[in-house]
Structures are given as C-alpha cells and as structure tokens.
Amino acid sequence: MSRAHRRTRTVLTAPLAAAVLLAGGLGAMALTGAPAQAAPVTAGSADAQDDFNGDGYADLVVSAPNATISGQTKAGYVAVTYGSATGVSPANKKLISRSTSGVPGSAVANERFGTGVSKGDLDGDGFSDLVISGGKAGSVILWGSASGLTGGTALAGYGASPQAGDFDGDGRTDLALFSAQSVSGDDPSGAPAAVWKGPVSRAGTPTATLPVLDKSLWWGYSEDDASCATGGGCENGPSSITGPVVSGRVGDVNGDGRDDIVQLAYSGDGVWGNRLLLGGGSTGFTRGWVPSDQTDSGTGTAVGDVDNDGYDDVVTGGDGWNTKVRIAFGSASGLSENDVQSFDQDLPGFPGVEEEGDGLGTTVSVGDVTGDGFADIALGIPGEDFSGLTDAGSIALVPGSASGVTGAGTRTFHQNTAGVPGVAENGDAFGVSSALLDVDGDGHLDLAAGSTAENGENGAVWVLRGTTDGPTATSSVAFGADDLGAPGTDAHFGANLR
Numbered sequence: 001m002s003r004a005h006r007r008t009r010t011v012l013t014a015p016l017a018a019a020v021l022l023a024g025g026l027g028a029m030a031l032t033g034a035p036a037q038a039a040p041v042t043a044g045s046a047d048a049q050d051d052f053n054g055d056g057y058a059d060l061v062v063s064a065p066n067a068t069i070s071g072q073t074k075a076g077y078v079a080v081t082y083g084s085a086t087g088v089s090p091a092n093k094k095l096i097s098r099s100t101s102g103v104p105g106s107a108v109a110n111e112r113f114g115t116g117v118s119k120g121d122l123d124g125d126g127f128s129d130l131v132i133s134g135g136k137a138g139s140v141i142l143w144g145s146a147s148g149l150t151g152g153t154a155l156a157g158y159g160a161s162p163q164a165g166d167f168d169g170d171g172r173t174d175l176a177l178f179s180a181q182s183v184s185g186d187d188p189s190g191a192p193a194a195v196w197k198g199p200v201s202r203a204g205t206p207t208a209t210l211p212v213l214d215k216s217l218w219w220g221y222s223e224d225d226a227s228c229a230t231g232g233g234c235e236n237g238p239s240s241i242t243g244p245v246v247s248g249r250v251g252d253v254n255g256d257g258r259d260d261i262v263q264l265a266y267s268g269d270g271v272w273g274n275r276l277l278l279g280g281g282s283t284g285f286t287r288g289w290v291p292s293d294q295t296d297s298g299t300g301t302a303v304g305d306v307d308n309d310g311y312d313d314v315v316t317g318g319d320g321w322n323t324k325v326r327i328a329f330g331s332a333s334g335l336s337e338n339d340v341q342s343f344d345q346d347l348p349g350f351p352g353v354e355e356e357g358d359g360l361g362t363t364v365s366v367g368d369v370t371g372d373g374f375a376d377i378a379l380g381i382p383g384e385d386f387s388g389l390t391d392a393g394s395i396a397l398v399p400g401s402a403s404g405v406t407g408a409g410t411r412t413f414h415q416n417t418a419g420v421p422g423v424a425e426n427g428d429a430f431g432v433s434s435a436l437l438d439v440d441g442d443g444h445l446d447l448a449a450g451s452t453a454e455n456g457e458n459g460a461v462w463v464l465r466g467t468t469d470g471p472t473a474t475s476s477v478a479f480g481a482d483d484l485g486a487p488g489t490d491a492h493f494g495a496n497l498r
Helices: none
Strands: 060-065 077-081 093-096 117-121 131-133 139-144 150-156 164-165 174-178 190-200 205-209 241-243 245-249 259-267 269-277 286-288 301-304 313-316 325-328 339-343 364-367 378-380 396-399 411-413 435-439 446-451 458-469 472-481
Touching: 060 117, 060 458, 077 131, 174 205, 174 245, 245 301, 259 301, 269 313, 313 339, 313 364, 325 378, 325 458, 364 435, 378 446, 396 446, 411 472
Parallel strands: 117 164, 301 364
Antiparallel strands: 060 077, 077 093, 117 131, 131 139, 139 150, 164 174, 174 190, 190 205, 190 241, 245 259, 259 269, 269 286, 301 313, 313 325, 325 339, 364 378, 378 396, 396 411, 435 446, 446 458, 458 472
C-alpha cells in the first residue's frame, strides 16, 4: 500500500494488568444510544485494512481479555461489530473466543485471549483478516470474506502482539510474530519471533520466512559462527528478539515504502519502554530512535502523519516519568530526538486543566478525522476529574497541522457531555482505550472510546461520529457485553479497540 493511500490509526495502551483498576457504571440505563441519522449509501469508503467483509465500512474490534469463557476465568474473547451506513450496532456482530467453533484450541484460565489484535489482508484476497493474540498457546487468524470473519488458523507459540504490515516493501501484507514471555528479571533474554512474508495461506504457511533482525543486532554474532546465523549460536539471532512484547503499532516513519513497528517491550527491572524496528526487507529489522521513557506501566503510543509531510510520526502519551505527550516527527532519516514536540493540557485551546494523575495519553490514536490531510490525535485521559468527580475520565481530539499541534480546535468528551450516553461517575476511567476508524463509511474517521471500569469493571464502549469539524456527540452510541449477548462480568470489555 502506498503512503498516499495509508491513513494510519493506531492505539497502544499500557499493559492491561496495570490498567486502571477502578469501578463505575451507567446505572440502569440502556447502553445502546439513539441510532445515527446518516443518509443510507450503497457503499462506504473506509480503509480496506479495517473492513473484514469488503462493504466499505470499517469494522470495530473490541477486546474483553478478563472475561470468563467456558468456566475459565480471564480466558478472554474478542467482539467484532460490523460497520454500516448507520455505524455499528450490537445486533451485527461476531464473538470470538477459544471456545468458538472453528477457532483452534480451547479456553484456558488467565490466557487473556484478545489482549492484542492486528488487521490486514494476509492472504491477498481483498478482505482484511484479523489476528488475535492468545498467550502462551499462540495467536489465531480469522479470515475475512464477503460474509465477514470465518474459520480460524493457529499460529502456535506466537501469542504476543502480532503485527501486520508490508515490512519488505513489495506491496503485500506480511506478519511479524512474537512469543508470549514471562515478565520478570533484570535482563530479559531473547524471545522467539518470526516475520512471515505474505501472502500467508489459510493453512498458516507464509510465502517465505524473513529474518527478524539485521545481523548488526544479533547478540554474539560472528561472521564465522554458522550456528548463530541459524539462530542457534547466539543469544539473539534471526529468529529471536530481546524481551517480552506487550503491544506494537505499524507505520512508515522514514518514507522508504517499508512498514516499521513501534513496540512496547519489557526492558527488565520491572520497567517497560518503546522501541522502533525499521523495516528492512530480506535482511531484517534495524533499530531506530523513538521516545522511550522507562515506566512501570507503559503508555499510549500511535503512528500517523500529523503534519502531512509524507512521513509517519510517532505520538507517545504521558506517564509517571514524563506527563507530556510527545510527537516525534518522521523524516527520510527516521525519528530524531531533535525534532520532537511536547505538550499537555496547558496547550492553548486544550479544554481542562493539567493535574497529576490525569493519565493524559494512556491511550493514543492517530488519524485524519476532519479530512484536511492532517492526522488528528485522540488522547485518553482516564484519570480526569471534573464536576466534583474523581477519575471519571475523558477523551480529547487534538487536530494536526503543518506545525504539529497548536491546540486550536481541540475537543474533549466525557459521559456528562450532551449527547454522550450515560452519566459520569467516580472511577469510570472513560477513555482508557480508543480507536479511530470509519464505521459509517462517510469518509470521516469515527472516535471509539472504552472504559474497562464501567458498570463494576464489566466495561463498555462509546462511538462518536466523525465530521469535517471533528467528532460529535450527536447520535453517538454506547454498548457493553450484555448488549452483544456476551460474557460481561468483570470482563474489561473495551480494554483494546481497533
């Protein structure tokens, strides 16, 4: 896919075990809001990567990793709500767990199936496919078709944050796979990984397997060490990467036509940090600089072209070490610490007041909502206080521009915003997850926001319609697991949105 046609909208939240452990609820009101009033159209214009059934409307993926499945606590599931001319509806959905017919494996306690997901047309049939992470047992591919997602193909052993993208620049979607590892110790060791060159067959066979890392990054590599070259003689060879990976997002920060990955990975000694893997084709990824404060909880990260210069930028949220959101601007040479914009809620035009514990950028999504060519930044603020409430939470949409962000036109939303279903309460943590995608196919990205703490940690999701002026609460909808007929008790429904 060329850069001219890519609109990257990615989100990375903190490790879910460290996500907001708060409680709240919509009370007795129905979660499903009033139907949208958009005029019907024959076909939508959503990005193909978001469209599993090829109808032109983006399909929203919602993770519920703490749900009990087949009696197994925290086995987890994923809910897909299909887009339409009137947006998403709980009635038009597919529920996917290890207990779903056709999905390999069986529900296992604490597996937290669906902690990470990725989208892309892996088999080249014109329909986007869904890759779902599944812990130590590995991940699963659900295949797109005219009737939606079907079947299930096991990716045994690779259960941590798979990423779809064109990493070798040949125009076909590849799949980067990483293994689930225990998070412990001061010095994380190499973890099994692979890059599958696309197309990937529905039997789970890649066209070829590419090195994960360039030789310059192999620990202990020697030109004379043949065993290292096959991954057996050095600590980190072509089929291994250092440290457990929680999440990752894809974009092209140096404009070379090969997708890059920003990962949140365990750095040892109880802390996490971002790392940038630059697409390298047949030689493997190389490393690049990316904002990466060490933290014990992680922070939101997203990739997209905020200043519309043809290079994707990396946006990282604030954390306990650095409360400011940072934009590292892409260029032909990648990212540089000398080309970074930092801001917080003190930015002129940004509604609200910067306070300790707000969690500005706990989740980050990037995409062009207004259609002006500049990617906008959605920032979750789950610890936001307002109207005498504590940690009720909100979400902001900050417009992009040629100079990055200025704050002009920034909008914030929460459950007390007119038109948003529900009532804000202490500890709701509204905005702990987010996504930007065009669920009604009108050419404007819609804003999805989650709260895992809603309704006693059952969780819920809200979708606000995109317009030329940004998101609007008018005709917004909200739904929880119960509306989908899915397990809801302590499910953390909405922990991850894509």
